[in-house]
Amino acid sequence: INRYNMSEITSEFDDYRITPRVDYRTILDVEGPLVILDNVKFPKYAEIVNVRLGDGSIRKGQVLEIMGKRAVVQIFEGTQGIDNINTHIEFTGDVLKMPISIEMLGRSFNGSGVPIDSGPPVLAEKFLDINGQPINPFQRVYPQE
Incomplete structure (x- = not known):
């Protein structure tokens, strides 16, 4: 008897990457x-x-x-x-990421994302790449004089 649903198992590992260090x-x-x-x-x-x-x-x-x-x-x-x-x-194998949460609103942080306002540490809801997305030069709107 197969007790496991394979679609559930594979979905658990969809985001898993092996990166050699x-x-x-x-x-x-x-x-x-x-x-x-x-x-x-x-x-x-x-x-x-x-x-x-x-x-x-x-x-x-x-x-x-x-x-x-x-x-x-x-x-x-x-x-x-x-x-x-x-x-x-x-x-x-990873880039610099910042913990992001709604509780960050109104807070002060240093350049490394550490709170400097004597508040509690941030409990991250997500970790986002601080580098952002590259700009597509074909989508750019050029300034007009």
């Missing part, structure tokens, strides 16, 4: 808040990375530019302590 130790250079990685396979623009330093601390960054097998990553918490021997960089 690749760990790199190929830091070429560190300049200010930027880290340049070499021999990176399939990086995505605006992809979020986790940076694990030699002391075990973790920082986050975002891919700003891709040049062949090189990627330029901006580290959000600064690059002090990052070296090319003990630092691991993991590409998450």
Whole structure:
């Protein structure tokens, strides 16, 4: 006897994606808040990375530019302590998302989406990509003088 309805089971996994997380130790250079990685396979623009330093601390960054097998990553918490021997960089396969909820109306947040008005944390109803949708140049209305 088949106790499971296959349409119900497959609908549970419709949004499931397998994304390999690749760990790199190929830091070429560190300049200010930027880290340049070499021999990176399939990086995505605006992809979020986790940076694990030699002391075990973790920082986050975002891919700003891709040049062949090189990627330029901006580290959000600064690059002090990052070296090319003990630092691991993991590409998450995801972009920066912001928790969104109706209770955000009238609240104040910093640039990372953390409340700065002494209110409670936001209980997210959705997580939305902060990059938005690309502009279609054919749909653009040009300004008239």
